[in-house]
Amino acid sequence: MFSKILVANRGEIACRVIRTARRMGVATVAVYSDADSDALHVSMADEAVHIGPSPPRESYLRGDRIIDACRMTGAEAIHPGYGFLSENSEFAELCKENGIVFVGPPAAAIEAMGSKSAAKSIMEKAGVPLVPGYHEAEQSPKRLARAADEIGYPVLLKAVAGGGGKGMRMVRNATDFEDALAAAQREASSSFGNDDMLVEKYLEQPRHVEFQVFCDRHGEGVYLFERDCSVQRRHQKIIEEAPAPDMTPELRQQMGQAAVTAARAIDYEGAGTVEFLLDRDGSFYFMEMNTRLQVEHPVTEMITGQDLVEWQLRVAAGDALPLKQAALQIRGHAFEARVYAEDPDNDFLPATGVLSYLEPPRESEHVRVDTGVLQGDEVSVYYDPMIAKLVVWDENRERALSRLARALSQYRVSGLSTNISFLYNLATSRPFREADLDTHFIERHHEALFHASEDDRIQDLPLASLYLLLRMEQATRARAGDRDPWSPWNASTAWRLNEAAIHSGAIVLNGTEYEVPVVEIGSGENRRFRITAVGKSVMASGHLDGNELYADIDGHRQRVTVVPNEGRFTLFSQSGSMQFSLAQPDYGEDDSGSVAGVFTAPMNGVVVKLLVEPGSRVGKDQPLLIMEAMKMEHTIRAPREGEVTEIYFAAGDQVIGGEELLNFIPAEDD
Numbered sequence: 259m260f261s262k263i264l265v266a267n268r269g270e271i272a273c274r275v276i277r278t279a280r281r282m283g284v285a286t287v288a289v290y291s292d293a294d295s296d297a298l299h300v301s302m303a304d305e306a307v308h309i310g311p312s313p314p315r316e317s318y319l320r321g322d323r324i325i326d327a328c329r330m331t332g333a334e335a336i337h338p339g340y341g342f343l344s345e346n347s348e349f350a351e352l353c354k355e356n357g358i359v360f361v362g363p364p365a366a367a368i369e370a371m372g373s374k375s376a377a378k379s380i381m382e383k384a385g386v387p388l389v390p391g392y393h394e395a396e397q398s399p400k401r402l403a404r405a406a407d408e409i410g411y412p413v414l415l416k417a418v419a420g421g422g423g424k425g426m427r428m429v430r431n432a433t434d435f436e437d438a439l440a441a442a443q444r445e446a447s448s449s450f451g452n453d454d455m456l457v458e459k460y461l462e463q464p465r466h467v468e469f470q471v472f473c474d475r476h477g478e479g480v481y482l483f484e485r486d487c488s489v490q491r492r493h494q495k496i497i498e499e500a501p502a503p504d505m506t507p508e509l510r511q512q513m514g515q516a517a518v519t520a521a522r523a524i525d526y527e528g529a530g531t532v533e534f535l536l537d538r539d540g541s542f543y544f545m546e547m548n549t550r551l552q553v554e555h556p557v558t559e560m561i562t563g564q565d566l567v568e569w570q571l572r573v574a575a576g577d578a579l580p581l582k583q584a585a586l587q588i589r590g591h592a593f594e595a596r597v598y599a600e601d602p603d604n605d606f607l608p609a610t611g612v613l614s615y616l617e618p619p620r621e622s623e624h625v626r627v628d629t630g631v632l633q634g635d636e637v638s639v640y641y642d643p644m645i646a647k648l649v650v651w652d653e654n655r656e657r658a659l660s661r662l663a664r665a666l667s668q669y670r671v672s673g674l675s676t677n678i679s680f681l682y683n684l685a686t687s688r689p690f691r692e693a694d695l696d697t698h699f700i701e702r703h704h705e706a707l708f709h710a711s712e713d714d715r716i717q718d719l720p721l722a723s724l725y726l727l728l729r730m731e732q733a734t735r736a737r738a739g740d741r742d743p744w745s746p747w748n749a750s751t752a753w754r755l756n757e758a759a760i761h762s763g764a765i766v767l768n769g770t771e772y773e774v775p776v777v778e779i780g781s782g783e784n785r786r787f788r789i790t791a792v793g794k795s796v797m798a799s800g801h802l803d804g805n806e807l808y809a810d811i812d813g814h815r816q817r818v819t820v821v822p823n824e825g826r827f828t829l830f831s832q833s834g835s836m837q838f839s840l841a842q843p844d845y846g847e848d849d850s851g852s853v854a855g856v857f858t859a860p861m862n863g864v865v866v867k868l869l870v871e872p873g874s875r876v877g878k879d880q881p882l883l884i885m886e887a888m889k890m891e892h893t894i895r896a897p898r899e900g901e902v903t904e905i906y907f908a909a910g911d912q913v914i915g916g917e918e919l920l921n922f923i924p925a926e927d928d
């Protein structure tokens with residue numbers, strides 16, 4: 259075994275490789291760019307070498323600098339992770355020339371899989387099933403059109419040099435062929451400098467099922483079963499699982515055997531993934547082979563109990579495969595959800611910013627979190643905006659899925675938008691629970707996933723309202739401290755002499771304000787709230803325990819999680835997730851029953867300065883308090899003339915988004 263390795267990567271995968279190396283007693287060297295000088299992977303490694311400015315082209319893609327770092331530190335091998343130089347055959351060759359072991363396949367194997375058409379020819383010869391198609395050198399439009407006719411429409415045009423879904427066009431019929439071909443060729447030549455095309459039968463509803471393979475240099479090869487990665491957006495995977503739902507032992511063996519045959523056909527060594535399209539009738543077709551460790555490898559580790567990075571290091575050091583095929587078994591079911599800094603409501607646009615608050619769910623034998631960031635880190639424009647991979651395991655799919663939903667609802671991130679609530683909606687949606695999977699899953703179930711229908715959300719309004727009431731009470735109680743417990747302003751109810759205990763407030767959902775009047779009935783153990791939302795009244799009671807709300811709505815008891823973030827709240831319930839906020843009270847239309855006034859922190863931050871004292875009479879728009887969050891100051895102003903009766907924080911105090919800052923009583927109009 260090596261005594262020292264260099265990890266030519268960053269983020270979660272660099273941390274993940276370092277963890278295994280450390281466990282095996284192998285010393286580690288990290289490399290880092292300017293932007294990563296304080297990154298987690300750097301502090302985890304035994305040594306770290308600066309390799310250049312932040313853009314990958316000037317650092318993580320600089321093979322020469324990485325080789326220099328190896329020489330300087332005496333590392334014997336390089337683990338390339340995924341992305342960056344992991345599938346670069348020239349870099350693999352460069353390592354070899356310098357007497358450094360590249361933890362990956364030989365350069366020739368990387369090259370063989372680099373061209374889609376060359377890879378297909380190799381697979382065809384090896385007897386691995388291919389999607390019916392044309393992948394010859396002759397590229398005249400006439401020849402390609404004839405190929406499409408022979409294959410039968412619909413067909414898919416693919417750039418031979420393609421990747422990342424570019425230069426790909428589906429064609430429904432012969433009339434559209436010419437235009438589609440021209441468009442695909444333009445895209446391919448601008449992206450890859452090569453406009454050669456292959457033509458394939460287009461499968462209408464395939465699943466993406468891939469097999470993990472491993473080969474050693476002693477001629478042995480095994481498969482570590484499959485992963486279903488059908489849930490994709492823009493051809494990018496978001497939730498992966500192992501094993502694939504509805505996979506039969508016979509089909510698994512057939513596909514696994516084909517995957518090993520594919521790897522052997524190119525004299526493969528190390529970890530690889532053979533991707534297949536699985537059609538509805540059970541036919542499967544080779545799509546491509548990735549000659550590296552995949553992002554989603556942890557689901558395979560969870561169901562096999564093996565550490566694939568350990569396998570990689572052992573095989574690269576010349577050992578035989580740790581286990582033979584017969585010794586490998588599937589236990590239980592695992593999911594991986596990729597937690598990204600991005601905005602699902604805005605076409606999954608990547609988000610950047612500081613992770614001002616970050617608390618992943620607790621790790622256990624069921625929950626694993628692979629991450630490369632810590633609270634306070636910045637998600638920058640330079641690299642992939644993935645925050646973490648959340649991996650869960652349990653005895654079967656149903657139980658693993660409920661673990662996934664639970665863990666997602668416990669993931670706390672603030673400072674930037676994430677896809678967590680989208681993932682939660684996905685994991686709890688009926689079609690996903692029923693494993694109704696194919697590569698168009700997200701498009702097909704757009705409605706259910708994005709909750710385009712307002713109805714589901716409105717259903718949860720009483721939960722949101724109950725939460726806000728209980729939270730306000732809690733805050734009031736906490737702050738009352740040793741102050742006068744009999745002051746009506748410390749009372750948690752909307753107590754007013756000779757008036758019913760009415761709270762009124764509006765909740766904002768997707769930009770729409772809903773008036774949600776609440777009447778408090780009874781007291782002590784018997785206290786309940788009558789909450790009216792969009793014309794429907796329910797009786798509610800409950801209590802809060804941290805972020806958990808134990809609610810009883812008309813006798814339906816449920817535990818839901820509510821997470822505050824930047825003045826908004828995300829509620830995770832059985833019907834999915836929803837985001838809401840408290841509308842600023844409109845004092846112009848103040849009605850006699852309303853609570854005095856609610857001033858909530860717009861986001862997590864620090865109180866910088868108090869500009870008034872309790873008891874101050876203030877005019878409209880007068881600044882009351884300054885908060886700082888994410889290096890920006892926010893001034894809280896008086897909405898109208900009135901009195902500030904209480905301020906709950908002192909300068910320097912930390913506040914959580916959504917917390918009440920002060921109590922304000924508007925002046926009487928007359």
Ligand code: ADP
Nearest residue numbers: 389414420421422423424458459460461466697
């Ligand atoms: P790229 O290398 O550009 O990512 P792939 O060949 O890996 O392209 O295909 C990416 C995705 O496109 C697949 O995961 C699948 O969703 C879809 N796809 C590819 N080939 C076909 C096909 N013949 N029929 C239907 N969908 C396909």
